[in-house]
Amino acid sequence: MNKKLVNAQAKHFNASDIDNMVQRVRANFINSLSGFKSGNLIGTRSASKKDGTKGVDNLAVVSSVFHIGAHPPLLGMIMRPHTVPRDTLQNIKDTGEYTINHICASMVEKAHQTSARYDFEESEFEKIGLTPQMTDQVKAPYVLESHIKLGMQVQDIQLLAINQTELVIGQIVEVIVEPQWVSDDGYVDIEAAGSVAISSLDSYHSTQRIARYGYAKANEKLHTIPVKKT
Template sequence: MPTRERARFINSLSGFKSANLIATQDKQGNTNVAIFSSVVHLGASPALVGFIMRPDTRQRHTLDNIIETQVYTINQVSEAFYQQAHQTSARYPIEESEFEMAGLECGYIDNVPFVKESSLKFVVKLKEILPIALNNTQMVIGEISHVLCEESAIKEDGYIDIEALQTVAISGLDSYHSSQRLSRLSYAKPDSPLHQVEASK
């Protein structure tokens, strides 16, 4: 199978993935924002998240900036700006900010850039970078220090209704999807029947 087609095929196998913009800046103040579909929850206490950086064969402004400043933001992508988010995957020179080139607005919290259009974003402090020798990728692991989210989406039990925020998902390399919740289900226990959890709680 040709390389490009193989990449699309293999990337589609894992199903829907989260769509997030990772925003960084270097010590000179040059901002960068790039879309990632590999952000993954690693633990709640401490609050750890990770994402995968592809082989470092070309200059990677996101990784360079994270190593330099030790901090970044992760910003969920919603229906209102998914096309601008996708445009950040283009390779711009370091002096051209993807915020400006893709038509996204940059805000700051504690001098760390974030995407103003995003309804759910969080500040992350770098903790560890794990090399994966099998394919020369790297897992970047960080700890969440601040969360910015529309209060109406946060339910009494801590659940965040990301569907209400019109968060999108990615399949393959370039297909974007909205979601439709089937239901929330109760905590599974042996010999205890499941029941639906009301979405409003």
């Protein structure tokens, strides 16, 4: 197909076009534009009650996790405005701990079901059929069925005035991953582990690696890094 013809047929959306979209259409449209995002289940536990009753385990699908720094190991996560009850965010604020669990292909349907609005006293683990896993490092539950799991401790929570979303910054204090997915240079092969990506609000994708490249230097030929078979 002629390249000029393709460009000529492309639709241009201006700010007014976007602003006038139906709310759900606009949400799907804008969420698609940021590309593929990591698919994660965030595990939390509500604070224990004064009578000693254990808190309720909560699970929520989130696609807004991103890298902040490696030393200390920090990840950010954007949470939607707290204008309605947000059990995950409230639990994180109350306890200071949470887990990030990669979604793998075998659990996509159950993971997406966590976006339903269950009552605060109901555990998504029980409702959708995933298994909580506890360790001594964090008091929040992991997802046993996940292949890559991160234990997190809150370092900062910032309210973003522009749209009232909240930025949660956490430090990684524990990583649970099978050794065959970790290369000698520290590279974690999330594709081999079966981690999936999310686009827009509701589309799940498996991945296929094109290549892994070495550190790029000016005036030097780029070289590929072989990835070990698992």
